[in-house]
Amino acid sequence: MSRRNALWFWIFVGPFALGLALFTYVPLLWSVALSFFDAHNTVTPTHFVGLDNYTAMLKDDAFVDSLKTFLVFTAFIVPATYVFSLSLALMVNRLGRARAFFRSVFFLPAACSYVVAALVWKMSLFNGVRFGLANTVLGWFGGDPVAWLSTTDPPWYWLVIVTVRLWLQTGFYMILFLAGLQRIDPVLYEAAAVDGARPGWTVLRHITLPQLRATSVAVVLLLVINAFQAFDEFYNLLSDARGYPPYARPPLVYLYYTALGQGQNLGLGSAGAVILALVIAVVTVGQARWLRLGRTDADG
Amino acid sequence: MTNISRRTLLAAGAGAGLLTACGSNTGRGGDGTGPGPKLSQWYHQYGEAGTERAVQRYAAAYRKAHVSVQWRPGNYDQQTAAALLTDAGPDVFEVNGPTLDQIRAGQVVDLTDLLQGVKDDFNPAVLTPKTYDGKIWAIPQTVDMQLLYYRKSLLADAGVRPPTTLDALVDAAGKLTTSKVKGLFLGNDGGAGVLGGTPLYAAGLQLVTEDGRVGFDDPAAARTLGKLHRLYADKSLLLGAPADWSDPSAFLQGLTAMQWSGLWALPQVQKELGDDFGVLPFPPDGPHGRPSVPVGAYGAAVSARSGHREAAREYVKWLWVERTDYQQDFALSYGFHIPARISLAHRAARLRSGAAAEAVRLTTEHGQAQPLLWTPASQSAYQDALSRIIKSGASPDSELRDVVRKVSAELDRVKKKP
Numbered sequence: 001m002s003r004r005n006a007l008w009f010w011i012f013v014g015p016f017a018l019g020l021a022l023f024t025y026v027p028l029l030w031s032v033a034l035s036f037f038d039a040h041n042t043v044t045p046t047h048f049v050g051l052d053n054y055t056a057m058l059k060d061d062a063f064v065d066s067l068k069t070f071l072v073f074t075a076f077i078v079p080a081t082y083v084f085s086l087s088l089a090l091m092v093n094r095l096g097r098a099r100a101f102f103r104s105v106f107f108l109p110a111a112c113s114y115v116v117a118a119l120v121w122k123m124s125l126f127n128g129v130r131f132g133l134a135n136t137v138l139g140w141f142g143g144d145p146v147a148w149l150s151t152t153d154p155p156w157y158w159l160v161i162v163t164v165r166l167w168l169q170t171g172f173y174m175i176l177f178l179a180g181l182q183r184i185d186p187v188l189y190e191a192a193a194v195d196g197a198r199p200g201w202t203v204l205r206h207i208t209l210p211q212l213r214a215t216s217v218a219v220v221l222l223l224v225i226n227a228f229q230a231f232d233e234f235y236n237l238l239s240d241a242r243g244y245p246p247y248a249r250p251p252l253v254y255l256y257y258t259a260l261g262q263g264q265n266l267g268l269g270s271a272g273a274v275i276l277a278l279v280i281a282v283v284t285v286g287q288a289r290w291l292r293l294g295r296t297d298a299d300g
Numbered sequence: 301m302t303n304i305s306r307r308t309l310l311a312a313g314a315g316a317g318l319l320t321a322c323g324s325n326t327g328r329g330g331d332g333t334g335p336g337p338k339l340s341q342w343y344h345q346y347g348e349a350g351t352e353r354a355v356q357r358y359a360a361a362y363r364k365a366h367v368s369v370q371w372r373p374g375n376y377d378q379q380t381a382a383a384l385l386t387d388a389g390p391d392v393f394e395v396n397g398p399t400l401d402q403i404r405a406g407q408v409v410d411l412t413d414l415l416q417g418v419k420d421d422f423n424p425a426v427l428t429p430k431t432y433d434g435k436i437w438a439i440p441q442t443v444d445m446q447l448l449y450y451r452k453s454l455l456a457d458a459g460v461r462p463p464t465t466l467d468a469l470v471d472a473a474g475k476l477t478t479s480k481v482k483g484l485f486l487g488n489d490g491g492a493g494v495l496g497g498t499p500l501y502a503a504g505l506q507l508v509t510e511d512g513r514v515g516f517d518d519p520a521a522a523r524t525l526g527k528l529h530r531l532y533a534d535k536s537l538l539l540g541a542p543a544d545w546s547d548p549s550a551f552l553q554g555l556t557a558m559q560w561s562g563l564w565a566l567p568q569v570q571k572e573l574g575d576d577f578g579v580l581p582f583p584p585d586g587p588h589g590r591p592s593v594p595v596g597a598y599g600a601a602v603s604a605r606s607g608h609r610e611a612a613r614e615y616v617k618w619l620w621v622e623r624t625d626y627q628q629d630f631a632l633s634y635g636f637h638i639p640a641r642i643s644l645a646h647r648a649a650r651l652r653s654g655a656a657a658e659a660v661r662l663t664t665e666h667g668q669a670q671p672l673l674w675t676p677a678s679q680s681a682y683q684d685a686l687s688r689i690i691k692s693g694a695s696p697d698s699e700l701r702d703v704v705r706k707v708s709a710e711l712d713r714v715k716k717k718p
Binding site for chain 2: 043062123127132144147148149151240243245246247260261262
């Protein structure tokens, strides 16, 4: 019987485990190995260089800058998405009628691809000429056209980058919050009302938010990890045939140019990837500890 | 002669969309099947109509092997770089290089002997960057160059003469800028990407010297690059246009009075503007300055991982050395490129008059190709610095000091034998 079970276990899990090993673990270990070699234009290098790639990467201003870019981006996008999606969820949750309609409408952008959205933002909403949507609106108020993605002072490109991601992901997190909200026992609100808590901020602060703890922790964790993986919208908004500007360049974009562009310095790129993976691991574990991941809502 | 008229007919038919079926058939099986091995040949996607069908036609005409053409849109350089690491890559491919590291890693095959006897017929400006250690690693297909287009009528209205110095260009761009039209378009990034080393050559400097050292460790470099910041600070530059510098749309739509673009845009500009435009090189700057235009060439290379290296070399020799009729057709019948063969460039009627003739003259007299020793790592360090100088007003002196340090280290690395 147990042999039969083992057989079924491997039939169901085997293909997945094989794929995981082949397409995730092998490349991952290979990349770690590459990071200790001088691997220009080859994945089977022979020239061992020890930690040289790591010291070169950590001394590289552009890589350190890219980590700072990531921090700035996270500082914008995580609180902004949190506030927007929670507000949307609270509003949609209060709706008596047409709730399903608004839920779908707000969720719809999540189905759009990052690449497509980035191109729409770049070419029609925020292009730099006078007939772009943003510049047309500015024009009504007598403003001069702004080259949104090319202006570094003030850094308008952040407006474009942050809004495209907000539009894309707010709806998804709204759904998570809605699910959380619907699990809150209405008795709590009734009790609060009896005790004289005024609806609005007091109830939100003392009942809704504590009850949403587990959801909030999951949302923040997902948001931070997603921010770390930022590539698509940055690349499609800011890159051109000749490369990428030296600002708003997150780590993955920088490593892409180092390792996979014509640079083909796979050793250096791998070292950067390992450093990045370590940073993500440390941040995620630290965050999980700090936010006490795994506690239930009831634990508060 | 019958050969040519048949080709013209085919091209005309293809343009009218009449021979769609025929065109796609000849690329693969059918009568194109040669007796020899199967070769795969990669091209990047050319924007001009008819090019794809033309290269399939050349491949189908080859008898000693069955050549299948892959037409690859997207980031071609990245695609080939990745494909060359595997056995699944192309046998023959065009490459905007090969890069020094591709040659040093042994990813491409030595093609020196294919050019025996005709080497001097290839434009040296584009053959030199394909040469390393005295060997030739790719056969230049066509010469591409970039230049400054200006709208004669707009300059006349503003009382501006075509600029012949960098200072005059900065002034002209300022005077041509109105609330509706910008003075100059150097790409949506403000010029850092497309200009590259061109301003340095215009200041009488170079990227890498003949003996392999940094060629712009000179105060003149900072002076010249600093002037590019004035263009940006004066708000004379068009930024954020829907189509980037390589496309003449911004110029044709009247968004800008002057635009830096490629020679490939010339037919379209000519068609839409007639005589109302002129072309210029990047203007000189400083006492040792000289006009400058960047030239480059896609080359045909053979992958070292190919299972049929000899057959692939033979095919490259047939197409890019022997079949001068195809080479001329490829350069001039679809887009607009200068043939890499000097003899063909002299014979081409389309290159003998007007702006095209001027472009050929600029290429011959002032063409500067990116040296092979200028690696992607050097390029990205320099381009980052140039972007900061132009857009953020960073100090050119300190930015260039950093670049010189990084480029020197990179040059030291590649001078060591692999």
